[in-house]
Amino acid sequence: MKLRRRLAISRPTTGACGKTGSWRVFRPRIDREKCNACGMCAMYCPDAAISEDLEIDYDFCKGCGICANECPKSAITMEREEK
């Protein structure tokens, strides 16, 4: 154990790279009227920022827009962030 403490070991933490949501230029917004809950957006999100109930975690969403591009119902629109 003593040796372990001396080794450079990183521990798993949420937000290990800070809140990456601040990188976002465009914010995805889901239109619940059009959404048929197929889950494609959550499947293709590279950072798993979309939960099972298809809620987007805006603290971490980087705004890449893959979800909007892959949505078969075009239910996700990308809106410019207000600064």
Added chain:
Amino acid sequence: MTEIPREEYILKCTSACAGCGDSLSLRYVLKAAGPDTVLVVPACCTSVIQGIYPNTAFNVPVYNVAFAAAAACASGMSAALRAAGKKTNVIAYAGDGGTVDIGIQALSGAFERGADFLYICYDNEAYGNTGMQRSGATPLGARTTTTPAGKMQPKKDLDAIVAAHRPPYMATACPAYPKDLFQKVKKALSYRGPTFIHILSPCPPGWRFSTEKTVEMGKLAVRTGMWILYEREQGKVTINGPSKAAMVKPLPVGEYIRAQGRFKGISAETVARMVDDAAALARRLQKEEEGIC
């Protein structure tokens, strides 16, 4: 069909670029491998995106090693784990630079020794994390920071090199087909001995396309026949559904080429040569699948 588990082994959030294909691939690789897994990562994008010490976004043990040593380290690690009677999955997760150029002797050595681990090469076709320098995996005609007029040489055929070692299982995959990728990782981990998966990982900043097109670009690569999804189990080749469909009715290659800034100004002859090379590979795989050669 195997249900993909809901657990995520990459915590929110890595410092990967928006729309990163590597991050998407790794999500499904770890979902398939489960919690009893050790990742061995040489210098590549994956060693950069983990987070800032003393924190990491990866919820599995990760061992960061030198550029050339991923396969050597993974083979030693799996030998130690097996000697201790543990069935822990050992996955070497390396970029194309660490596989095709720098790590190839360690890869070849480990495969020759028959070490029990899975080697995954996620291929964004250049040295991504240092600023897109040319690698052996960069395709013909692609502009990188070190080949500003387009690369003069074709891509190294890594899969043929690995196939020459006769591993029990090897496959190609693409994160645009996550279920396919998931099943291939599951299958690879069910084999004893060295297994190999080559993932084409579209890279928005390196390939010069906008971030939302990562998945689209992966699908285009497969549908135009520039990337062929297949697996080789005990030497027997199976071409997977999406690529089979693409061989019957491919999309025009121009759709894949024009969508990427790295192929800007590519000559018609170069495109024709790329198409010929891809068609030759497809023919060879089809023949192997039928058992002709």
